[in-house]
Amino acid sequence: MEVKARAPGKIILSGEHAVVHGSTAVAASINLYTYVTLRFPTPADNDDTLKLQLKDLHLEFSWPIGKIKAALSQLDLPNSSTPTSCSIEAMKSIAALVEEQNIPEAKIFLASGVSAFLWLYTSIQGFKPATVIVTSELPLGSGLGSSAALSVALAAVLLAFSDLVNIDFNHQGWLMYADEELELLNKWAFEGEKIIHGRPSGIDNTVSTYGNMIQFRSGNLIRMKSNLPLKMLITNTKVGRNTKALVAGVSERALRHPDAMNFVFNAVDSISKELSAIIQSPIGDDLSVTQKEEKIEELMEMNQGLLQSMGVSHSSIETVLRTTLKYKLASKLTGAGGGGCVLTLLPNLLSGKVVDIVMNELESCGFQCFTAGIGGNGVEIYVGGSS
Ligand SMILES: Nc1ncnc2c1ncn2[C@@H]1O[C@H](COP(=O)(O)OP(=O)(O)OP(=O)(O)O)[C@@H](O)[C@H]1O
Ligand SMILES: C[C@@](O)(CCO)CC(=O)[O-]
Numbered sequence: 001m002e003v004k005a006r007a008p009g010k011i012i013l014s015g016e017h018a019v020v021h022g023s024t025a026v027a028a029s030i031n032l033y034t035y036v037t038l039r040f041p042t043p044a045d046n047d048d049t050l051k052l053q054l055k056d057l058h059l060e061f062s063w064p065i066g067k068i069k070a071a072l073s074q075l076d077l078p079n080s081s082t083p084t085s086c087s088i089e090a091m092k093s094i095a096a097l098v099e100e101q102n103i104p105e106a107k108i109f110l111a112s113g114v115s116a117f118l119w120l121y122t123s124i125q126g127f128k129p130a131t132v133i134v135t136s137e138l139p140l141g142s143g144l145g146s147s148a149a150l151s152v153a154l155a156a157v158l159l160a161f162s163d164l165v166n167i168d169f170n171h172q173g174w175l176m177y178a179d180e181e182l183e184l185l186n187k188w189a190f191e192g193e194k195i196i197h198g199r200p201s202g203i204d205n206t207v208s209t210y211g212n213m214i215q216f217r218s219g220n221l222i223r224m225k226s227n228l229p230l231k232m233l234i235t236n237t238k239v240g241r242n243t244k245a246l247v248a249g250v251s252e253r254a255l256r257h258p259d260a261m262n263f264v265f266n267a268v269d270s271i272s273k274e275l276s277a278i279i280q281s282p283i284g285d286d287l288s289v290t291q292k293e294e295k296i297e298e299l300m301e302m303n304q305g306l307l308q309s310m311g312v313s314h315s316s317i318e319t320v321l322r323t324t325l326k327y328k329l330a331s332k333l334t335g336a337g338g339g340g341c342v343l344t345l346l347p348n349l350l351s352g353k354v355v356d357i358v359m360n361e362l363e364s365c366g367f368q369c370f371t372a373g374i375g376g377n378g379v380e381i382y383v384g385g386s387s
């Protein structure tokens, strides 16, 4: 028996970083997914290992269950119904288990993802042999929420084989969890995200869990109903960066300049609230689609300016901003910044020809451009047959 889960990546329309400090942010799921398959061996397989295969990266990690038990069983492991943070002692044991896998130096950024996997696996499934296979359509470490999609998809398959959720194993096709199950799943995913981000706000795992478009503030989610068909160009600068370090950098700046940074975070809060109101207001009530788009463009520019003042922009991001501005298009970084992906609003009346010209110019700088569907379903699982 095997179960597969898929969890979407996300874009943040406004409020990244400030959301870690209590401001409102707005995010939407995108139709690019991380897939996780969980399979338990049969007794005939005579396999007593836990395996993690990162298929696209051509990496496989494997631990004898006895070794995992020896490393973790004397610690206070949580109950699968009670999402719990990885303690410092457990993190030390997990770090040793990851280290012995000798991840190649060029891929050492994966260590945090593998650690999150070990914490979620042992907390929810205990010490059972299994094979877990991960593939992803998301660029890793680029601002599109790959870490959250991994944690959410892992939590989804791990909980599927627990008595905490109610799954119809005869169902063919993708299935959604019930709301109270999603709440538990999201809490576990948040614990995985903590291992990868250090101090996450929870927005990325929440939008990956619930999908669609959400407003998020201090751990609370408001599901939004968008009345505006938004089209965004996503440009991946391909400049690698790490969300944990960027989030820590903003916190340090906030400690050095608490008053000034409070104003910055408050300004972002106002931008996100205004953005939510525009997106949710009925079209034609007082503003046309074009008028709404113009307002959103201005808010994106303002948010980008504030992200710059937080210290999370990058010369590659500035190049994208300058290039799109030549065509009167507004852009902002999305996710943690420092490189990674940039969003450009594509107004509904913009001609396809202009989009092609902008994309060509951005790609000639070495960037990668694509569009993605915005606001689809959140995490889903697949229990029967092939998908
Ligand atoms: N498919 C995957 N397989 C293994 N590890 C992954 C996978 N996806 C994400 N990770 C882990 O998450 C890390 C990237 O997370 P990070 O938070 O830095 O970027 P992101 O989530 O893509 O962007 P953002 O947080 O800005 O949205 C990787 O270095 C790796 O440790
Ligand atoms: C930078 C950040 O605000 C968003 C990353 O997508 C971090 C977080 O909220 O966890």
Ligand SMILES: [Mg+2]
Pocket (backbone or CB within 6 Å): 145, 146, 147, 148, 197, 204, 243
């Ligand atoms: Mg992340």
